[in-house]
Amino acid sequence: xxxxxxxxxxxxxxxxxxxxxxxxxxxxxxxxxxxxxxxxxxxxxxxxxxxxxxxxxxxxxxxxxxxxxxxxxxxxxxxxxxxxxxxxxxxxxxxxxxxxxxxxxxxxxxxxxxxxxxxxxxxxxxxxxxxxxxxxxxxxxxxxxxxxxxxxxxxxxxxxxxxxxxxxxxxxxxxxxxxxxxxxxxxxxxxxxxxxxxxxxxxxxxxxxxxxxxxxxxxxxxxxxxxxxxxxxxxxxxxxxxxxxxxxxxxxxxxxx
Amino acid sequence: xxxxxxxxxxxxxxxxxxxxxxxxxxxxxxxxxxxxxxxxxxxxxxxxxxxxxxxxxxxxxxxxxxxxxxxxxxxxxxxxxxxxxxxxxxxxxxxxxxxxxxxxxxxxxxxxxxxxxxxxxxxxxxxxxxxxxxxxxxxxxxxxxxxxxxxxxxxxxxxxxxxxxxxxxxxxxxxxxxxxxxxxxxxxxxxxxxxxxxxxxxxxxx
Numbered sequence: 314x315x316x317x318x319x320x321x322x323x324x325x326x327x328x329x330x331x332x333x334x335x336x337x338x339x340x341x342x343x344x345x346x347x348x349x350x351x352x353x354x355x356x357x358x359x360x361x362x363x364x365x366x367x368x369x370x371x372x373x374x375x376x377x378x379x380x381x382x383x384x385x386x387x388x389x390x391x392x393x394x395x396x397x398x399x400x401x402x403x404x405x406x407x408x409x410x411x412x413x414x415x416x417x418x419x420x421x422x423x424x425x426x427x428x429x430x431x432x433x434x435x436x437x438x439x440x441x442x443x444x445x446x447x448x449x450x451x452x453x454x455x456x457x458x459x460x461x462x463x464x465x466x467x468x469x470x471x472x473x474x475x476x477x478x479x480x481x482x483x484x485x486x487x488x489x490x491x492x493x494x495x496x497x498x499x500x501x502x503x504x505x506x507x508x509x510x511x512x513x514x515x516x517x518x519x520x521x522x523x524x525x526x527x528x529x530x531x532x533x534x535x536x537x538x539x540x541x542x543x544x545x546x547x548x549x550x551x552x553x554x555x556x557x558x559x560x561x562x563x564x565x566x567x568x569x570x
Numbered sequence: 571x572x573x574x575x576x577x578x579x580x581x582x583x584x585x586x587x588x589x590x591x592x593x594x595x596x597x598x599x600x601x602x603x604x605x606x607x608x609x610x611x612x613x614x615x616x617x618x619x620x621x622x623x624x625x626x627x628x629x630x631x632x633x634x635x636x637x638x639x640x641x642x643x644x645x646x647x648x649x650x651x652x653x654x655x656x657x658x659x660x661x662x663x664x665x666x667x668x669x670x671x672x673x674x675x676x677x678x679x680x681x682x683x684x685x686x687x688x689x690x691x692x693x694x695x696x697x698x699x700x701x702x703x704x705x706x707x708x709x710x711x712x713x714x715x716x717x718x719x720x721x722x723x724x725x726x727x728x729x730x731x732x733x734x735x736x737x738x739x740x741x742x743x744x745x746x747x748x749x750x751x752x753x754x755x756x757x758x759x760x761x762x763x764x765x766x767x768x769x770x771x772x773x774x775x776x
């Protein structure tokens with residue numbers, strides 16, 4: 314009996330606050346991240362992805378104090394990303410109880426870094442992040458530092474570089490979809506999924522389980538991550554932490570067989 | 571009172587907190603001489619076999635753990651690397667394990683199956699109950715796994731749970747007052763909590 318694809322809530326943090334953005338902009342205060350983690354514990358989430366969206370821009374160290382509290386409260390697998398620039402930080406975070414670290418900006422600045430990280434922590438502990446935006450000509454380009462810096466690589470090229478460096482997974486986010494609940498960028502997810510063997514986590518745009526089913530079935534993503542659908546409820550985006558039940562998740566048709 | 575061994579490998583906090591949530595107080599044990607104060611000891615662990623054994627020896631836990639289980643009222647639970655160290659040895663290293671249960675640890679080998687399974691085995695997976703010493707379960711149970719090496723058990727009486735990843739392997743072992751879980755109950759939310767509850771109810775009756 315094999316386990317269904319993973320469905321992963323992403324919690325975006327600024328300082329000690331849980332926030333939610335749209336297109337990586339205009340963070341709205343959601344609540345206390347530790348409280349959210351406690352609630353997710355009780356809802357049996359597959360895993361949680363904690364992203365500090367200011368750490369890399371501000372050049373700050375990860376918020377170890379908060380990360381420690383989260384790890385102590387989370388009875389679920391955890392990954393952390395945000396401002397990871399050296400191996401010592403990776404060691405510290407994994408020692409705190411995080412299964413994986415997500416690296417974006419630093420890879421683009423120092424490609425050797427990922428190879429070193431993989432060697433030290435093991436490939437399954439390293440997730441390469443790909444954030445994309447369309448440029449003026451309508452071409453997809455990859456970004457880092459919370460979308461403040463553009464790079465020359467196409468998403469597929471970046472995915473291939475990550476694969477060569479040995480990452481265990483790739484976390485792909487279409488910034489234009491992020492926070493919009495307009496659905497994932499299925500085409501782009503599909504093209505990345507087909508280009509590499511590394512498991513792909515699709516992120517950005519989910520409004521509900523239909524979108525999740527679509528990105529896994531049609532986009533051929535390995536797992537699906539989402540944020541808005543797990544922290545908001547209803548047309549007015551009231552704050553409510555939720556997660557589908559196991560029976561709801563098992564009913565999703567993940568493959569075309 | 572539960573004692574959780576801190577020998578420098580593995581994150582003890584989640585384990586402490588899960589027991590706390592279940593209503594069972596626990597203490598982190600850094601001094602091997604204190605083991606005798608407890609009647610249930612958890613041996614956690616994340617990392618390589620040789621590192622684990624070396625640290626256990628350096629901190630003086632290796633022999634004290636063996637002493638601890640002589641008294642059959644005491645229960646020892648090894649988690650992940652902690653379970654692997656209960657065995658005789660591991661392909662991962664050259665150190666001798668605690669040798670408390672008759673098994674060795676081998677790396678996942680899919681060559682003969684020609685499959686696409688990745689190593690390490692990382693993610694949620696189901697267990698099949700091989701023995702009901704921790705009670706019956708009404709529904710399929712799943713736990714979170716992160717490991718590249720798995721137990722190969724001599725006597726099937728020592729198998730508590732089996733799991734399939736490319737092929738079937740023992741995901742939990744048991745011998746009298748010694749239990750091992752290859753997966754992480756402290757990362758398996760509601761499933762892990764139910765299992766640790768069962769663990770607390772378990773007594774060895776000869």
